[in-house]
Amino acid sequence: MADKFEENFLRTFLLVMKFGTMVLQQQIVFELYQKWQTVLDFLKEKKHDILHLTLGKHNCCVSNCQTKRSSGLPKRLLSVMYQNVNRSCATRFAYHCSCYFTPKTDVSTWDITLTSRLLLEYFVKDPSLKQDIENLRAHRNCLCHPEKPGMDEKEFGKIWGEVSCTIKDIARKCEQWFSYYIEKEVDFLECNPISSTELDRTKDVWMKINKADGDELTELPNLISELISSLHKENTEMKNITWYAEYSLQSHCKKKDYTEPERAMKHSLKQLEEYKTICVVGNAGSGKTRFCLELMSQFQKKHPDLIALILTDSNEWRKLEFNQKTIIFIDDVIGRSNLDNDAFNSWRRVFDLMSCRLGSVYIIFALRNCIWQLKKHDLIEYSLFSLNDPVDLSGSEFAMTSEEKLKMLKTFCIKYGVKIDYPLPLEKVSRSTDSDVKRINFETLNTIANMELRKGFPYQCVMFFSRANYIREESNFFYKQCFYHEKEQVDDILRREKYLHYAVLIFFFLKGQCFTRDEILQSQPEISIIAENGHGRTPVQCRESYEKIKKLWVKRTCVKWSDDNFIHWY
Structure with missing residues (x-):
């Protein structure tokens, strides 16, 4: 059994x-x-450069190669990243050739020596992260x-503080959920006892690494993987998914700026309870x-035994462990504006x-309306989507009421320190003369709350309160955003593929009718077919068809073609 010094x-x-x-x-x-x-792209692109990190004074098989040589990476680590590292295009350059390198994409076998060298050589520019x-x-x-393998309490406290802070600082440069996960795990390791079995495994790996020399060092990545996997009794990927969900829910709650559409929430809680699944569009x-994060949070309060998970990829489903009741949220399951x-x-x-x-599983799906309309007939073939109608947060039944919008505006005012000037009879606080204080009239908030916006109100609120000059624009900001949103929608359609300009025009011509913006979005599969098969078309052919097409105008909120636009495209 390890003593305290050795345990430290x-x-x-x-x-x-x-x-x-x-x-x-x-x-x-x-x-x-x-x-x-x-990882595959990187290893393919950089295989020759990575070889040069191991060459020292040797030459590679490329004549007059100008790539800088160094000995910054042990040659044994090539076999961690590639297969066929000992195969060469010529006998003369045995062990100094990357022509037959075949990438291995399992990053989990890469140790600190390898990852640190690659990061410093090819990725990191930030001086603090480099350090x-x-x-x-x-x-x-x-x-x-x-x-000697031992530390007294003073040395342990000093080194632990330095290393843990360094690890947390690096983690903060990655995704926020990963940083959250690492901080929790590091703090847990510091404050909780390690079992004698785990200590023995750790000591065994340390001794192998400490004694390894020469060819034995090729086993180092396997030893590191052995150390990590032996201490992961849980499914690591399952744990990452759990941490991501926990982080997302905590972040949602901490923001304290969300006002739920009450009718939609009550209906969704009831539907989720009854059918175990719900689709929010x-x-x-x-x-x-x-909304879905709030729905998960409220449903968990009713069912404290539920584990919350958020999936971002279909492969993650197969990594889940169903040993407990679970509520799962899948956002933008098949694309956002673009159908995937x-x-x-x-x-x-x-x-x-x-x-x-x-x-034993409750599932929440979230989709944009345009994606739902495109794939509705395919989705309702599955009971997950056919048991109940989707909850449409933009529809008349479940959209936010003007009272709820006003409540959200007031919440944002509190969060961002914006003073509300009420009508004089209701004013309770003397008005500040400080010109630096952001202010807005209650009548303006009321006007905004009663506006019908083409783009979602919650998103517009975040934009509105993000800058002081937007707040000074008052309701004009929301009017302008309506026009900007229409332009964004059209630009998104026109810029998505190389031949899509032509495809949209031909689509209009073939259909011989007018289209709204939403109808264009819902017709993307047909337009894509035209675009994908239009590579043989030339600008001349496009111009010929344009004479027939240009009389076709599109309803308000969509595109109107002009000679100038057409010439600009081609």
Whole structure:
């Protein structure tokens, strides 16, 4: 059994090798996501450059190669990222060739040495993040090869404070839910006892790493994976999904700026209780996500034994453990403004599996109205969507009332420190003469609350209170946003694909009728077919058809074509 000094050391070693490894792995995934890349894309694109990180003074197989050489990465780590690392295009360049490298995309096997080098070489520009990564790597090296595996309380407190702060700082550069998860886990590791079995496993891994030398170091990634997996009795991916949901619900509650549409909430709670599933639809900005989070929160209060989960991908369903009753929220399940047919095809394989679980699982779906209209006939083939009608937050039955809108406006005023000037008979507080204080008349709030907006009211509220100059515009801001929203909708249609300008025109011509904006959105599958098969068309052919098309005008709220617009496109 480990004494206190040894336990302090092993606890710190576990902190670095488990959570230090995890945050650097996640940082790479996050950086690639920001660049719209996958691990596979990165490893394919950079395989030659990565080889050069291991060459030292050696040459690669490319004649007169100008890529900078270094010895910043141990050559053994190539086999962690690639297969066929010992295969070469020529005998002369054995072990110095990347021509046959085949990427391995499992980032979970990448240790701190590898992830830190890749981050510093290819991703991180922020000096403070660079320093954090270098500090974490230095702590890793000290702990893997110490003079003695022990720490007194003073040394433990100092090193633990430095390492835990560094890990949390790196995690904060990733997604917010991940940062939340890491902070909770690190604090738990610090404050709770480690079982003797876990200490023995940690010590065993440390001894293997400490004694490893030369070829044995190729097993280091496996040792790290062994350490992490041996201490994860729960499904790690399930845990991540749980943390993400917990973070989202807590963030929703902390904002304290949400006013629910009462009729929609009462109806949804009743429907969810009765049918175990509900679909919430609405236009862009109508507050579907916040409404569903509030629905989850209120339903959990009625059923405290429920675990809340939020799924973002169909593959996550298969990673869930159904050993407890669960409420699941799936937002924008098949796309937002753009229909994602690939996502729909992936989810439809899961819908039947979901139906079988409705005895112990409650499911909330959120979709935009245009997506619901496009896929309604396909979706209602599944009992998940056919048991009850969707709750439309933009429809007359469940949209926010003017009283609820006024309540939301007042809530935002309190949150952002905006003073409300009431009519004199009701005024209870003397008016400030401070010109820096943001102010708005109660009559203006009342006018805004009674406006019919094309874009969702909750979204408009967030925009309105985000800048002082917007507040000074008062109700004019909301009038202008209506026009901007229509323009955004049309621009979105016209810019989505290379040949879509032409496809929309041809679509109008073939149909021979006028279309509203919503009808265009609902006709996207037909327009896409024209766009995908229009690559043989030339601008000349487009202009020929334009003479016949230009007499076709579109109803208000949509597009009116002009010669100038057409010439600009082509």
